[in-house]
Amino acid sequence: MTDPYRRISPMAQTYPASDIRKMFNIALNYPEAVKLTVGEPDFPTPEHIKQAGIRAIENDETKYVANAGLPDLRAAIAGKYSVRWDREVTADNVMITFGAMEALTLSLDTTVSPGQEVIIADPSFPNYLGQIHRLGAIAVPVPVTEESGFKVHADDVRAAVTKKTAAIIINSPSNPLGSIIDREDLGQIADLADEFGFTIISDEVYDEIVFDDATFTSIAEVRPGFDRFLVVGSFSKTYAMTGWRCGFVIGPAAFIPPMPLLQEGLTSSLPAFVQEAAIAAVTGPQSVVAEMVSSYAQRRDLIVDRVNAIDGISVLRPEATFYAFANVKDWGMTSWEVATALLERHGLATIPGSAFGPAGEGYLRLTFAVSPETIEEACRRLEAFAATR
Numbered sequence: 001m002t003d004p005y006r007r008i009s010p011m012a013q014t015y016p017a018s019d020i021r022k023m024f025n026i027a028l029n030y031p032e033a034v035k036l037t038v039g040e041p042d043f044p045t046p047e048h049i050k051q052a053g054i055r056a057i058e059n060d061e062t063k064y065v066a067n068a069g070l071p072d073l074r075a076a077i078a079g080k081y082s083v084r085w086d087r088e089v090t091a092d093n094v095m096i097t098f099g100a101m102e103a104l105t106l107s108l109d110t111t112v113s114p115g116q117e118v119i120i121a122d123p124s125f126p127n128y129l130g131q132i133h134r135l136g137a138i139a140v141p142v143p144v145t146e147e148s149g150f151k152v153h154a155d156d157v158r159a160a161v162t163k164k165t166a167a168i169i170i171n172s173p174s175n176p177l178g179s180i181i182d183r184e185d186l187g188q189i190a191d192l193a194d195e196f197g198f199t200i201i202s203d204e205v206y207d208e209i210v211f212d213d214a215t216f217t218s219i220a221e222v223r224p225g226f227d228r229f230l231v232v233g234s235f236s237k238t239y240a241m242t243g244w245r246c247g248f249v250i251g252p253a254a255f256i257p258p259m260p261l262l263q264e265g266l267t268s269s270l271p272a273f274v275q276e277a278a279i280a281a282v283t284g285p286q287s288v289v290a291e292m293v294s295s296y297a298q299r300r301d302l303i304v305d306r307v308n309a310i311d312g313i314s315v316l317r318p319e320a321t322f323y324a325f326a327n328v329k330d331w332g333m334t335s336w337e338v339a340t341a342l343l344e345r346h347g348l349a350t351i352p353g354s355a356f357g358p359a360g361e362g363y364l365r366l367t368f369a370v371s372p373e374t375i376e377e378a379c380r381r382l383e384a385f386a387a388t389r
């Protein structure tokens with residue numbers, strides 16, 4: 001008998017499986033469960049964006065287009081971020097990608113070689129691990145604690161830097177932590193990048209889902225002329241466009257030219273009609289974003305207040321995103337055990353904190369991009385669990 005695995009590369013055999021996906025698959029067996037699992041807006045894509053996509057299909061914009069993306073979309077994104085960051089961004093600084101996911105792939109491919117190290121926060125978005133693994137690079141975690149407000153601190157980053165550090169992935173605002181890295185720490189991380197010559201890949205897909213009581217700073221804003229960064233952005237969360245798969249990288253002009261070449265062999269180009277919809281998103285009314293963010297803010301307050309009234313579970317008030325990272329250590333079980341028991345006994349699906357790294361043990365990620373009624377029902381189920389455990 002031949003061993004089928006002999007044909008599968010070691011990289012593929014050892015690709016780190018995401019526990020988010022594992023929990024999601026288990027939850028499929030509980031169709032009636034209340035779900036606080038999925039990290040996407042519950043709003044439909046705004047009408048004017050959908051219409052732009054439909055018009056583009058009707059106009060036969062259904063052919064291959066430039067690897068780097070439609071010039072008009074690159075220019076529109078450049079225009080938006082020049083204003084947001086108060087620094088010059090041109091179309092040459094922008095690469096259009098299949099979601100932030102491919103933006104991360106291209107950013108890592110462009111800056112990291114096999115055997116080099118990439119610093120990431122622990123807990124963090126699990127796909128970073130797989131992407132670093134694919135490259136044959138090594139992920140170096142920096143633990144982030146509740147005691148420090150779930151924020152990455154520059155001192156901890158400094159302690160993780162070695163001669164092999166090629167990049168750091170920062171994610172502010174953070175999935176799953178809902179926190180924002182302080183401007184001072186961001187500046188110090190930029191100084192470290194200059195001192196040691198590594199690149200900052202800054203995953204800023206939640207840059208607009210920030211609540212009134214918080215201020216978000218992009219790595220591009222830390223100081224004029226700083227250019228060791230690649231900002232990863234996306235239409236998925238801001239404009240409720242997860243399924244359209246439109247993301248981008250913004251970086252110094254020297255970093256961008258390899259990306260269209262890599263794109264050619266990966267996906268060639270993002271569909272033109274998707275890019276037309278994205279142009280409508282950037283150039284159309286931004287009130288649609290403000291309305292969604294204000295709704296997330298209300299739901300954040302609801303979930304935080306309700307959860308903090310339950311015995312044995314507590315949660316910091318997230319400054320941004322639509323995730324709350326709740327501490328369940330007092331329940332004396334692993335986060336996987338808590339998540340499984342909640343699902344099996346009370347029909348409530350959550351994501352165990354350990355899915356985001358070892359430092360996530362003892363926490364549950366609760367998504368509040370769901371209706372207030374769903375949040376209320378989920379909290380009743382958490383109460384029932386707390387009472388009967």
Ligand SMILES: Cc1ncc(COP(=O)(O)O)c(C=O)c1O
Nearest residue numbers: 039099100101125175234236247
């Ligand atoms: C931190 C973070 N980065 C990247 C992504 C991927 O986003 P996209 O849909 O643009 O690929 C997500 C999606 O959940 C995310 O939470």
